[in-house]
Amino acid sequence: MNFRRFIVSILCICMLTMVFPPAEVFAYDSISASLPAGIKKAASTANLELYYDPDMYSIYVRDKRNGFVWSSCVTEEQYDMTSVNPLWQANMRALFDFKYVTFALRNTSIMPVNNINDAPRVEVQPIKNGISMTYSYDKLEISIKVNLYLDDYSFNIDIPERGIVEKGDCKIVSLEMMPFFGASSGKENGYVFYPDGSGAIYKFKEKTAKSTEKYTLYVYGTDKIDYSEINEIEVKDIKNAMLPVFGIKKGNNAFLAVITKGDYDAAVSFYPSGNSTIKLNRIAPEFTFRRTYSDIRNDPKLPPKVEKERVPGDRGVKYFFLADEQADYSGMANIYREYIIKEGKLKSSSTFLKNGVPLSLDLFMGITEKRLLFDKYITVTKFSEAKTILDEFLVTGVDNMELNLMGWTDKGYGRYPANFKANSKLGGDKGLKKLAEYTNSMGIPLYLQSNFIDATSGGGKFSKRNDVIYQKNGLVVTNYNGRFMFNPLVALNRFVKEYVPGLSKLKGVNMSFEKLGSLIYFDYNDKHPVTRKDTAEYWNKMLGSAKSASGSVAVSGGNLYVLNQADRLYDIPTEDSGYILTDEAIPFYQMVVHGYIPYSSTPGNLFYDHKLQKLKMIEYGCIPYFRLTYRKPSVLKYTDYNRLFSSYYKDWIDTAVDIYEEFNERLDGIWDQPMIDHRQLDDNVYKVTYKNGTSIYINYNTRAANAEGYTIKAQDYLVVNKGGKVR
Numbered sequence: 001m002n003f004r005r006f007i008v009s010i011l012c013i014c015m016l017t018m019v020f021p022p023a024e025v026f027a028y029d030s031i032s033a034s035l036p037a038g039i040k041k042a043a044s045t046a047n048l049e050l051y052y053d054p055d056m057y058s059i060y061v062r063d064k065r066n067g068f069v070w071s072s073c074v075t076e077e078q079y080d081m082t083s084v085n086p087l088w089q090a091n092m093r094a095l096f097d098f099k100y101v102t103f104a105l106r107n108t109s110i111m112p113v114n115n116i117n118d119a120p121r122v123e124v125q126p127i128k129n130g131i132s133m134t135y136s137y138d139k140l141e142i143s144i145k146v147n148l149y150l151d152d153y154s155f156n157i158d159i160p161e162r163g164i165v166e167k168g169d170c171k172i173v174s175l176e177m178m179p180f181f182g183a184s185s186g187k188e189n190g191y192v193f194y195p196d197g198s199g200a201i202y203k204f205k206e207k208t209a210k211s212t213e214k215y216t217l218y219v220y221g222t223d224k225i226d227y228s229e230i231n232e233i234e235v236k237d238i239k240n241a242m243l244p245v246f247g248i249k250k251g252n253n254a255f256l257a258v259i260t261k262g263d264y265d266a267a268v269s270f271y272p273s274g275n276s277t278i279k280l281n282r283i284a285p286e287f288t289f290r291r292t293y294s295d296i297r298n299d300p301k302l303p304p305k306v307e308k309e310r311v312p313g314d315r316g317v318k319y320f321f322l323a324d325e326q327a328d329y330s331g332m333a334n335i336y337r338e339y340i341i342k343e344g345k346l347k348s349s350s351t352f353l354k355n356g357v358p359l360s361l362d363l364f365m366g367i368t369e370k371r372l373l374f375d376k377y378i379t380v381t382k383f384s385e386a387k388t389i390l391d392e393f394l395v396t397g398v399d400n401m402e403l404n405l406m407g408w409t410d411k412g413y414g415r416y417p418a419n420f421k422a423n424s425k426l427g428g429d430k431g432l433k434k435l436a437e438y439t440n441s442m443g444i445p446l447y448l449q450s451n452f453i454d455a456t457s458g459g460g461k462f463s464k465r466n467d468v469i470y471q472k473n474g475l476v477v478t479n480y481n482g483r484f485m486f487n488p489l490v491a492l493n494r495f496v497k498e499y500v501p502g503l504s505k506l507k508g509v510n511m512s513f514e515k516l517g518s519l520i521y522f523d524y525n526d527k528h529p530v531t532r533k534d535t536a537e538y539w540n541k542m543l544g545s546a547k548s549a550s551g552s553v554a555v556s557g558g559n560l561y562v563l564n565q566a567d568r569l570y571d572i573p574t575e576d577s578g579y580i581l582t583d584e585a586i587p588f589y590q591m592v593v594h595g596y597i598p599y600s601s602t603p604g605n606l607f608y609d610h611k612l613q614k615l616k617m618i619e620y621g622c623i624p625y626f627r628l629t630y631r632k633p634s635v636l637k638y639t640d641y642n643r644l645f646s647s648y649y650k651d652w653i654d655t656a657v658d659i660y661e662e663f664n665e666r667l668d669g670i671w672d673q674p675m676i677d678h679r680q681l682d683d684n685v686y687k688v689t690y691k692n693g694t695s696i697y698i699n700y701n702t703r704a705a706n707a708e709g710y711t712i713k714a715q716d717y718l719v720v721n722k723g724g725k726v727r
Contacts, residue, residue, distance in 0.1 A: 141168030197239030199588025261316030420502030440508030457482030518557025693722025
């Protein structure tokens with residue numbers, strides 16, 4: 001499309017839109033129920049219709065169930081364009097936008113594509129249930145092929161790798177697909193959902209009083225591989241986007257978008273109203289094709305460098321559409337759960353939950369304390385003492401437990417790599433074997449926790465040149481404490497060689513993996529280069545090897561790539577990252593996983609407010625979980641794990657037993673059930689509903705609350721089963 005045709009097309013659309021009333025008096029449903037003149041039908045299925053504009057190449061998806069129309073563009077009747085410059089007007093109608101770099105120039109600045117000066121030629125071809133569009137940017141010598149097609153309940157977009165052609169010096173850095181799909185003003189009723197931690201929503205606003213900066217969530221965690229970035233994330237408690245999803249609710253309609261291809265190198269980009277002066281709330285997937293990295297000279301005056309090699313792979317997004325009572329974040333979670341089960345990405349591994357919920361215990365065993373001359377090993381819980389703790393719980397009537405040992409290896413917690421050798425001061429290999437025989441005889445699953453990502457100078461032997469990961473600038477990833485990160489293939493091989501034989505010899509002993517479900521990265525090590533996708537696949541192979549050797553695996557974090565293997569998840573957030581932008585945190589993640597994989601969040605002995613955080617556990621479906629020690633935690637005062645400030649088991653045994661009994665009595669029948677609905681009924685009053693019809697009302701207020709005919713006591717909860725029985 002040349003410049004003249006482009007401008008004529010805009011004028012034609014503007015003339016067509018003059019027949020509509022101005023946005024201020026135009027009802028939302030009537031806007032969305034109309035299709036502009038001149039568009040063509042591309043495909044139709046039982047529930048959806050796909051249209052496209054032959055001049056502007058905008059996309060429209062019509063839900064045949066109620067006539068609602070979703071559009072990739074913003075038109076005059078939706079938004080007052082008089083104050084919007086021509087470039088932004090073009091961008092607001094574009095199917096996608098991208099950034100590129102010109103390697104022939106000395107200044108390799110990243111530039112956004114200009115949809116006026118670089119207006120593309122577009123070729124449209126029919127495909128099954130849709131169309132294929134090839135955008136050719138002649139000045140840049142770049143062409144991009146996009147396939148758009150329907151199935152019964154979803155609209156799909158694929159960007160095949162072979163459909164991207166870069167003939168000259170201009171190369172794509174990133175691409176944002178349908179940046180204005182479902183864009184909404186503050187006059188409309190609804191919200192944006194994004195996968196920050198457990199999940200979060202931002203309610204539509206005409207003019208936000210909060211930050212209007214672009215909000216980027218990298219799928220499966222940070223896209224950087226330096227310790228300063230990782231440390232900042234830990235200090236600020238920034239949560240992962242554990243699932244590659246996002247959505248929008250508009251009135252009685254909603255969509256859930258799933259990044260189906262290229263998710264390992266993708267982000268979710270959310271723009272609140274007021275960003276770039278555009279008063280629209282919008283969200284879209286952004287795909288990385290080339291990463292930036294710092295110059296080895298670290299000169300702040302130099303722009304970041306851009307990789308010349310393109311990140312391989314296809315990219316794809318699937319949009320599910322929901323209507324009426326299903327059009328909310330609960331409906332989004334339900335349809336996503338069904339989708340990943342069908343795709344084999346979520347498998348039920350919690351048959352033991354049919355017998356009630358277990359009491360999950362971490363026991364911290366030992367750690368090496370750094371000292372001026374000679375380091376000292378601190379014994380916190382011996383293997384024989386772990387049996388003593390279990391016996392005391394059994395005496396109280398707790399007959400359903402699972403046990404995870406932290407810091408059981410030769411040099412204790414935080415010293416990696418560690419081989420499959422128990423510390424002698426804890427009781428050695430014989431002591432571990434004796435404990436394993438005991439837990440196996442009592443039917444208590446025993447997990448041995450270890451870390452196969454970090455490598456420390458004070459840990460076991462490894463090559464600081466060949467076994468660790470590198471940045472693109474040739475520097476090893478490390479920090480001032482002598483901490484490194486293993487190349488994922490090296491980590492997998494070490495696990496198979498050093499741990500699998502040991503696991504196979506101990507009956508009833510399973511593995512628990514630190515960080516595996518929350519961190520993936522790339523490596524530019526010449527010997528074993530890996531992408532983020534490669535890393536996730538190696539982690540999955542590690543989990544598979546552990547399951548083959550032992551039968552069960554537990555994982556820290558819950559990124560999507562572990563959900564087809566994990567039998568237990570821990571460190572699952574029950575909140576978002578706390579950004580000022582967010583209106584409300586929601587248990588979207590928990591709604592997807594509950595009933596399939598048991599999970600826990602913060603240990604109960606580390607609660608800052610026991611009563612309120614117990615209610616949060618109930619609202620989010622967490623199993624009871626404590627991290628305890630045989631000795632008082634004061635012995636950890638001068639170690640790197642001094643944050644375990646309240647863990648002496650005798651101080652917590654009564655509390656742990658009370659919660660275990662309460663969760664098995666009052667919450668009986670929910671633990672193997674999917675969580676199908678969550679909603680706020682009033683200020684600090686929530687209702688959670690499970691597939692078997694059980695509903696739980698939670699009241700966080702300091703006074704009693706009334707909801708749906710029930711009275712919920714202050715800072716308490718009420719359980720109502722399908723038949724109406726209250727407990």
